[in-house]
Amino acid sequence: MPPAITCLLFALLACCSCCWSSTMASVAQAQATTTTTSDPCAGRRVHVRRLPSRFNTDLLRHCATAFPLADPGSAPACASLANHGLGPRTHNRSRSWYRTDARLLEPLFPRRLLDRRACLVRRPAQADAVFLPYYAALDALDPALLNSSALHGLPLARFLARDHPHLLARRHGHDHFFVLAGPAWDFSQPLGDAKMYGTTSLLSRPELANFTILTLQSRAWP
Structure with a gap:
């Protein structure tokens, strides 16, 4: 076979190979896009875990004495619980604007x-992901924690360890998360140190180290 024809055949084979690879890549990409489009919840499914009321609704009793350093001109904390945590309406004609108190994010x-x-x-x-409806910042206002604030979060950790422990063990807590209506620094005190009222060691507890905790304000360093 003449050299020119041989070169032409090799060129055609190389071209066909490239076209085939490109086509297969396009098909794979289209299949992935179709899968994502047909299942918008892929990788985003959330289970809200049921917790005893002592970890959430029972803690709303602290709202009357919550946030003693708050602006005196702001609405009372208990009033901010209206409309399931959105707070009272700004005026009667509005259904879109509310006086929401960010410090009550946990019930909202x-x-x-x-x-x-x-x-x-x-x-x-x-x-x-597994969401824990734990009102952590309100729990920190319990006067019983004033002299033992290093224990903040320990009852929750013990409950999760004994109630359906396989849920926690499945990913070692990495898929668990909850919100914390306060600055991270207030809940990052070292275990065993003297505490001020409202500050605890919640974020320093080793039992919760793998959890994702969404705070109102992050800390400057881990």
């Missing part, structure tokens, strides 16, 4: 999560 967040219902699942095994 799970309510909004449940109202949207997007990507929520009943079975923990189907979830990519």
Whole structure:
């Protein structure tokens, strides 16, 4: 076979190979896009775990004495619990504007999560993340913690360890998260140190080290 024809055949084979690879890559990309489009909740499924009322609704009793250093001109903390945590309306004609108190984020967040219902699942095994409706900042206002604030969060950790422990062991807590309505620094005190009222060692507890905790204000360093 003449050299020119041989070179031409090699060129055609190389071209066909490149076209085939490109086509297969396009098909794979299209399949991935179709999968994502057909399942908008892929990687976003959340299970809201049921906790005893002592970890959430029972803690609302602290609202009357909450935040003693708050601006005297602001609405009382208990009044801010209206409308499931959104707070009172700014005026009667508005259904979109509320006097929301960010320090009461903990009761508001799970309510909004449940109202949207997007990507929520009943079975923990189907979830990519597990939300804990724990009112941590309100729990820190319990006067019983004044002299033992290093224990903040320990009852929750013990409950999770004994109630369906396989949920916690599945990913060692890396898929668990909750919100904390306060600055991270206030809850990052070293275990065993003297504490001020309202500051605890919640974020220093080793039992919660793998959890994702969403705070109102981050700390400058881990």
